[in-house]
Amino acid sequence: MRVEDFDYDLPPDRIAQVPSADRTASRLLVLYRDSGRMEHRHFRDLVDYAVPGDALILNDTRVIPARLLGVKAGGGGRVECLLLRRDDPEQDPDLWRVLVKPGRRVHPGHRLVFGDGALEAEVLDTTEEGGRLVRFLYAGDWEDLLKRLGEMPLPPYIKERTADSGRYQTVYARVPGSVAAPTAGLHFTEELLEQLRDRGMEVGTITLHVGLGTFRPVQVARVEEHHMHAEYFRIPSETAELVSRVRERGGRIWAVGTTVCRALESAALQGWGPREGWTDLFIYPGFSFHVVDRLITNFHLPKSTLLMLVSALAGREQILRAYQEAIEKGYRFFSFGDAMLITTES
Numbered sequence: 001m002r003v004e005d006f007d008y009d010l011p012p013d014r015i016a017q018v019p020s021a022d023r024t025a026s027r028l029l030v031l032y033r034d035s036g037r038m039e040h041r042h043f044r045d046l047v048d049y050a051v052p053g054d055a056l057i058l059n060d061t062r063v064i065p066a067r068l069l070g071v072k073a074g075g076g077g078r079v080e081c082l083l084l085r086r087d088d089p090e091q092d093p094d095l096w097r098v099l100v101k102p103g104r105r106v107h108p109g110h111r112l113v114f115g116d117g118a119l120e121a122e123v124l125d126t127t128e129e130g131g132r133l134v135r136f137l138y139a140g141d142w143e144d145l146l147k148r149l150g151e152m153p154l155p156p157y158i159k160e161r162t163a164d165s166g167r168y169q170t171v172y173a174r175v176p177g178s179v180a181a182p183t184a185g186l187h188f189t190e191e192l193l194e195q196l197r198d199r200g201m202e203v204g205t206i207t208l209h210v211g212l213g214t215f216r217p218v219q220v221a222r223v224e225e226h227h228m229h230a231e232y233f234r235i236p237s238e239t240a241e242l243v244s245r246v247r248e249r250g251g252r253i254w255a256v257g258t259t260v261c262r263a264l265e266s267a268a269l270q271g272w273g274p275r276e277g278w279t280d281l282f283i284y285p286g287f288s289f290h291v292v293d294r295l296i297t298n299f300h301l302p303k304s305t306l307l308m309l310v311s312a313l314a315g316r317e318q319i320l321r322a323y324q325e326a327i328e329k330g331y332r333f334f335s336f337g338d339a340m341l342i343t344t345e346s
Helices: 043-049 142-149 183-187 190-198 237-248 258-269 305-314 316-328
Strands: 027-032 038-042 055-059 061-063 067-072 078-088 092-101 111-114 119-126 132-138 175-178 202-208 231-235 253-256 275-279 294-298 339-343
Touching (some): 027 043, 027 316, 038 043, 043 190, 055 237, 055 258, 092 119, 190 202, 202 237, 294 305, 305 339
Parallel strands (some): 027 339, 055 202, 055 253
Antiparallel strands (some): 078 092
């Protein structure tokens, strides 16, 4: 399968630079994957599609201010450091895998300085993803220091810095650890979630910390040759029980975002039940879904692993046709853009 088969032309003005003032005011393209029919609604209309007895699963990860700006010790110039994940959180919580820019000037043995010396990083090694393994050195509380010195790591296609960093968090974000938001969840408000519960839907949560695996570009010609970097996920016992209960009575599982989809399907492949660990699951056309029936998702970059995942659920040709219609009708794309519900007529 060729990566080029997942390409499409997107006018630059369709890339959303700022979030909508009202989370639920985003547009919603409803795609019926069994018939190919489409409807054009707004996200607040999601309650019209709610089915009593179905379950909505959310990703409760919280984006950390993972972008650090500093300098190389000894007058070596400015450097940018993007936190990816702790290398071994149990043994050494200060040991991190990071990306650095400019990478060609940062080598093992160098020391990086942030916040006039409030935080330093000793570069220990290179990593297979082209980053660096560093140990942070500091006094005081790590979380407080990161809040003070770090910035929200918005995607590179967003050129405007939003004044409200909370708009790059879901309203149910709880567990710190992501370097990017699970953007399908940005459209929800507490009021909308309560309306869905009132319609008879149950709501559960998983955790998947978004890292390099989700947004790393595909740099091979054949889809099958791409390797996903592992990301941490957790399926708590109450969510595992919820999913089992809903499926046993014939209800459907709605995944809010591709991260939820990957976590649920990863757990299913390992033997369904509570799970905690790492997943490098790559979902592309030909994949057999075991848990997810419905998917709420944003519009994704051309030739991306996320576009391949939604194509696995709804079919590549149908997804590209839906994307073309969204472009023609003025939908906003990517992280701060509009949403899609992939469902069925039945």
